[in-house]
Structure formats: structure tokens, C-alpha cells
Amino acid sequence: MxxxxxxxxxxxxxxxxxxxxxxxxxxxxxxxxxxxxxxxxxxxxxxxxxxxxxxxxxxxxxxxxxxxxxxxxxxxxxxxxxxxxxxxxxxxxxxxxxxxxxxxxxxxxxxxxxxxxxxxxxxxxxxxxxxxxxxxxxxxxxxxxxxxxxxxxxxxxxxxxxxxxxxxxxxxxxxxxxKVAFPLLERLKLVPVEIVLSYKYFFAGLLILMGLSGIHPDGYSIVSIAEKWVSVTLNTLVTFLAGTFFSPLLLPYIPFRSFSAKGLVVGLCSAVILLMFNALGGNFVENIAWVFLFGAISSFFAMNFTGASTYTSLSGVLKEMKIAIPIQITLAIVGLVLFTVAQLIN
Amino acid sequence: MRKFVYLKNVVTLQLDKDKCNGCGMCIKVCPHAVFEISNKKVEILQKDACMECGACALNCASEALTVKTGVGCAAGIIEGMLKGTEPTCSCSSAGCC
Structure with a gap:
């Protein structure tokens, strides 16, 4: 009708x-x-x-x-x-x-x-x-x-x-x-989303490290993965949280303006703290490897928080990334090489 | 509360004072109090606080402001590089940051 x-x-x-x-x-x-x-x-x-x-x-x-x-x-x-x-x-x-x-x-x-x-x-x-x-x-x-x-x-x-x-x-x-502020509560509200959106990186990293921890002086051994998986998982989790949780949480109190540098600081501090309590779980070389890996991983995730923040500019993030990404890649490669060497001299 | 300031001297915001009619719209829309008005003209008070959102330029009827806008989001920039597009907020399909 x-x-x-x-x-x-x-x-x-x-x-x-x-x-x-x-x-x-x-x-x-x-x-x-x-x-x-x-x-x-x-x-x-x-x-x-x-x-x-x-x-x-x-x-x-x-x-x-x-x-x-x-x-x-x-x-x-x-x-x-x-x-x-x-x-x-x-x-x-x-x-x-x-x-x-x-x-x-x-x-x-x-x-x-x-x-x-x-x-x-x-x-x-x-x-x-x-x-x-x-x-x-x-x-x-x-x-x-x-x-x-x-x-x-x-x-x-x-x-x-x-x-x-x-x-x-x-x-x-x-x-x-x-004015747009970015108080603690606002930052914390965004942490779960950051974690959910980047957990796949976490598992990818974990998988690589688990794979490498099977390397043994006598060849490849599942047993050594079984021995190491707890400490590898815990360390990876801590460094993931250093970038996705602790860096956003402490954002205004961490030195440096660039997020990747803030993440690097938090990552290195976490590694040093764990090292002091002898909690990294590896031999000397492996522990040093972890320090590099903590820096790289935490820096990367903290850098990704630029998108959630309320005050970063495109020009600024581009500038930051140009410096940060090569550093993160270098740290990661050095960390992975040392990690592998550590398994071989075990 | 601690003040957040991002990197120094990177922001692309520019003001053409000759075109400014002093309406103050940019002051109304700026989320970081970048502008102030003096002598019936707007001035850029704290350039480093600008996040290049572009609200001021878009709402300036006399087109006195220019800024290269975009998302200050590393994940979006990485995604843009991988896909060969402009940096986009990767959260576009998944709600947003």
C-alpha cells in the first residue's frame, strides 16, 4: 500500500x-x-x-x-x-x-x-x-x-x-x-586490547625460543625443551608484559620521550632485576642473551602503544621508528645468536 | 598529573598569520592547547604538544593552518609499509585504540 x-x-x-x-x-x-x-x-x-x-x-x-x-x-x-x-x-x-x-x-x-x-x-x-x-x-x-x-x-x-x-x-x-589527558586509568583500560591484539607475536616469539632451546651439544633434543620450557615461557611473558603492561602503566615516569626507548628501559630493568635474583634460568651466556631479548621485545611492544596513546604524532612516530626498528632488530638477532650459542656450550 | 610531551621539533603544523582572522576556532578544537590568541591573531604556543590530528586545519575557514595529518601509531605504520599504503590505524576493522 x-x-x-x-x-x-x-x-x-x-x-x-x-x-x-x-x-x-x-x-x-x-x-x-x-x-x-x-x-x-x-x-x-x-x-x-x-x-x-x-x-x-x-x-x-x-x-x-x-x-x-x-x-x-x-x-x-x-x-x-x-x-x-x-x-x-x-x-x-x-x-x-x-x-x-x-x-x-x-x-x-x-x-x-x-x-x-x-x-x-x-x-x-x-x-x-x-x-x-x-x-x-x-x-x-x-x-x-x-x-x-x-x-x-x-x-x-x-x-x-x-x-x-x-x-x-x-x-x-x-x-x-x-584537553585530552592520558591518566593512569585510561592507560590501563587500553592494556587488555593491546595484549589481545599482540598475543600472536608473543606466541611466535615463544615458539622460536622453544625451538632454539632444543639445541644441544650432541644434536637436537626434545628433553632439553622439556627442561627449559618453564623458564623460557616465564621470561618471554615477563618481557611481553614489560612492553604491553608495565611501560604503559609507568609511561610518564620512565625517562625518554620516545616509546621504544621507554620500552627498552623497562625491558632492560626487568632483565637486570631477574638477573639479580638469578631468575633468568640459564647459564651465563644465556642470561646475557635474555638481556638483549628483553630489550628488543619490550621496546617493540612499548612502541606499539603509540597508537593507543593520546598525544603522539605521525611525524614523531615515523622518526622514532626509523631509529628504533634497526636497534630492535639488532638486539633481537644478537639475543637469538647468543641464546643458540648458550645451548651449544651447555 | 605528569604532562605528556612527545618528540621535539618533528611536528608539521604551520600557521600563515596573514590568513588568520583570529576567530579562535583552532583553540576550540585543539585537544592539546597548542594555540593561544594574542593581538587578534592566533599563535602557536607549544608546537611540540601537537599530535597532528588535523582538527585545527580542517576547521579553519580561512585556511591559515596546514599540517600533515595521520595516525601516530607504530602498528598502523608497519601495516601501511607491509601493504604499501599510507599509515592506517590497523584497528580500523577492529574498533580502535
């Missing part, structure tokens, strides 16, 4: 009445979903449909908050809009958070313009103002949105937790609301 009629009957309904309503309360499913996303479980399928949502009982003059369709982001926003009567305009960012999506352009001018038109926003609200998270500015050009849709973009605070204070202050941000 609808396809035949000249006027789509849906259009006879007030637009606002067709907007799905959401609550500001997160249930156990939302919370479990957040934990899973932090652990990188099914992370890229964690999204909501793009479009307009109502929170509370918004009317024509209610604020419009723009966000991404990554469900973790969507949930954080609606949680912070408790007691608000507002609209949430959700862009299709393919399930990626605002900042990263803005960097890729999916949280961008074109998508915003398209979404404004698709949701008939001009009919739903009488004002012409959108509130965007500040980090959306990486993908959205406010002046172009204004040109193309008539809506003026106000960049709100970086963090949704500050929205209440921002609105209470008459839609003004404080300098702190504008």
Missing part, C-alpha cells in the same frame, strides 16, 4: 514520533558488552544503528548531541544524558569511536550532512545548532556543515562526563574540558 500512494503515509506522522527512545540507564547487557569490547571480543560488531534517538521527552527546541555508532560510545553518551530531554544524532562510523572515526573521516562532514538530511532533523527541531564532541573536529569542518545544512556546530567537551557541567555553564567549555 505505501509504495503506491503519492504521499508516503509515514510522512503524515510527526517525524519526532518516529524517533526511537532510549533510556540513560545501562543494564547488565550493556555493561557486559563494554567489558567485552575492552577485551577486544567481537569489538568491531559492537554498534547501534545510525540515526536519530530521543532521550527523555525532547521537543523542537531540545539540544541535539551528535555521536558515533560504536555502542560503547553511544552508551557513555546516553548515560551522561540522564534527566536530559535531548536528541542524539548517531552517525554511521562503522562501529568506531568518535576520535578514531573522525581520523578516518567516517565521523566527518559528509556523513553528518547526510545524516541530518536522512533524519529530517530540520523538521524535528526548530533551532539550528548541533553539539559535537570536540574530538569530532578531526573529521568535521564546522563551517562546511553550516554552509551545507544551515546547522551551526558547537564543539562541546572532549569527555561525555563533562556535558552536564558544559550545559550548566551556558554551553561553555573550560580549558580542562578541552
Amino acid at each position: 505505501p509504495s503506491q500512494s503519492i504521499i508516503n503515509p509515514l510522512r503524515l506522522m510527526p517525524f519526532a514520533a518516529r524517533v526511537p527512545k532510549v533510556t540513560s540507564e545501562l543494564n547488565w547487557k550493556d555493561k557486559l558488552g563494554a567489558v567485552k569490547a575492552r577485551l577486544a571480543i567481537n569489538r568491531h560488531a559492537y554498534m547501534v544503528n545510525a540515526g536519530l534517538y530521543a532521550i527523555g521527552n525532547p521537543n523542537k527546541s531540545s539540544d541535539v548531541f551528535v555521536t558515533s555508532n560504536y555502542k560503547l560510545t553511544f552508551d557513555i553518551l546516553r548515560k551522561n544524558l540522564a534527566d536530559f530531554n535531548a536528541w542524539m544524532l548517531v552517525l554511521d562510523t562503522k562501529g568506531v569511536n568518535v576520535w578514531c572515526a573522525a581520523g578516518k573521516g567516517t565521523f566527518g562532514t559528509d556523513e553528518l550532512v547526510k545524516r541530518i538530511n536522512k533524519t529530517f532533523l530540520t523538521d524535528i527541531v526548530s533551532h539550528r545548532k548541533l553539539i559535537l564532541p570536540q574530538l569530532g573536529a578531526v573529521g568535521v569542518a564546522a563551517h562546511k556543515v553550516k554552509e551545507q545544512t544551515g546547522f551551526s556546530v558547537s564543539y562541546g567537551p572532549v569527555r561525555a562526563e563533562d556535558i552536564r557541567a558544559y550545559v550548566a555553564r551556558g554551553y561553555k567549555v573550560t580549558p580542562t574540558m578541552r
Whole structure:
């Protein structure tokens, strides 16, 4: 029936009445979903449909908050809009958070313009103002949105937790609301993802070292792998954690600015500490080999944390990598050669 | 809290003061307080704090700012090198950092 009629009957309904309503309360499913996303479980399928949502009982003059369709982001926003009567305009960012999506352009001018038109926003609200998270500015050009849709973009605070204070202050941000920090808790939240995304390197490294530990003066022996596997696994695990956990944890307190140098420091310190307690488990040459390997591995994983950090630039990371990668490769090769030699003189 | 500053003198951010109309939009969008306004013109206050996100250049209606933007992500750069593409956030398919 609808396809035949000249006027789509849906259009006879007030637009606002067709907007799905959401609550500001997160249930156990939302919370479990957040934990899973932090652990990188099914992370890229964690999204909501793009479009307009109502929170509370918004009317024509209610604020419009723009966000991404990554469900973790969507949930954080609606949680912070408790007691608000507002609209949430959700862009299709393919399930990626605002900042990263803005960097890729999916949280961008074109998508915003398209979404404004698709949701008939001009009919739903009488004002012409959108509130965007500040980090959306990486993908959205406010002046172009204004040109193309008539809506003026106000960049709100970086963090949704500050929205209440921002609105209470008459839609003004404080300098702190504008700045991206990287406090301990934020760093720790990113550690599980780093570990999950790099565990395959861990197992590859472990496999190589296990393989080498079978080398024996009289040939190759499974027995010596059986003898060594505990210490090899523990050492590899410690150096992996030095790069993926301890380096991010201690980030601001480790000397040097480059992440790979920070990782190198943490790796070498871990090796020296284990060495002092005679806990590396090998002969003299093997222990020296471990010091090299600890440096290489920890440095590599700490360098990978640049992507999770909130303050590294492309130019900086490129410069860092040019110096760090040859050093890491050299350390790794020296470490592996010494490790092999150590097995032969056993 | 300790302040985070990355490597010195590497950032590609540039300001053409003649084009700047002093609107202050760059100050509003910068996540690292790189700019300040003085004498109705914007100035780059702490260049090393810039992470090259590009928000300022994109939102500068008078096109006074330029910066080579990209992800400051080693894993993304490695992936880009292996695939022969520009550095991309490798997390693009897996949510993001």
C-alpha cells in the first residue's frame, strides 16, 4: 500500500514520533558488552544503528548531541544524558569511536550532512545548532556543515562526563574540558586490547625460543625443551608484559620521550632485576642473551602503544621508528645468536 | 598529573598569520592547547604538544593552518609499509585504540 500512494503515509506522522527512545540507564547487557569490547571480543560488531534517538521527552527546541555508532560510545553518551530531554544524532562510523572515526573521516562532514538530511532533523527541531564532541573536529569542518545544512556546530567537551557541567555553564567549555589527558586509568583500560591484539607475536616469539632451546651439544633434543620450557615461557611473558603492561602503566615516569626507548628501559630493568635474583634460568651466556631479548621485545611492544596513546604524532612516530626498528632488530638477532650459542656450550 | 610531551621539533603544523582572522576556532578544537590568541591573531604556543590530528586545519575557514595529518601509531605504520599504503590505524576493522 505505501509504495503506491503519492504521499508516503509515514510522512503524515510527526517525524519526532518516529524517533526511537532510549533510556540513560545501562543494564547488565550493556555493561557486559563494554567489558567485552575492552577485551577486544567481537569489538568491531559492537554498534547501534545510525540515526536519530530521543532521550527523555525532547521537543523542537531540545539540544541535539551528535555521536558515533560504536555502542560503547553511544552508551557513555546516553548515560551522561540522564534527566536530559535531548536528541542524539548517531552517525554511521562503522562501529568506531568518535576520535578514531573522525581520523578516518567516517565521523566527518559528509556523513553528518547526510545524516541530518536522512533524519529530517530540520523538521524535528526548530533551532539550528548541533553539539559535537570536540574530538569530532578531526573529521568535521564546522563551517562546511553550516554552509551545507544551515546547522551551526558547537564543539562541546572532549569527555561525555563533562556535558552536564558544559550545559550548566551556558554551553561553555573550560580549558580542562578541552584537553585530552592520558591518566593512569585510561592507560590501563587500553592494556587488555593491546595484549589481545599482540598475543600472536608473543606466541611466535615463544615458539622460536622453544625451538632454539632444543639445541644441544650432541644434536637436537626434545628433553632439553622439556627442561627449559618453564623458564623460557616465564621470561618471554615477563618481557611481553614489560612492553604491553608495565611501560604503559609507568609511561610518564620512565625517562625518554620516545616509546621504544621507554620500552627498552623497562625491558632492560626487568632483565637486570631477574638477573639479580638469578631468575633468568640459564647459564651465563644465556642470561646475557635474555638481556638483549628483553630489550628488543619490550621496546617493540612499548612502541606499539603509540597508537593507543593520546598525544603522539605521525611525524614523531615515523622518526622514532626509523631509529628504533634497526636497534630492535639488532638486539633481537644478537639475543637469538647468543641464546643458540648458550645451548651449544651447555 | 605528569604532562605528556612527545618528540621535539618533528611536528608539521604551520600557521600563515596573514590568513588568520583570529576567530579562535583552532583553540576550540585543539585537544592539546597548542594555540593561544594574542593581538587578534592566533599563535602557536607549544608546537611540540601537537599530535597532528588535523582538527585545527580542517576547521579553519580561512585556511591559515596546514599540517600533515595521520595516525601516530607504530602498528598502523608497519601495516601501511607491509601493504604499501599510507599509515592506517590497523584497528580500523577492529574498533580502535
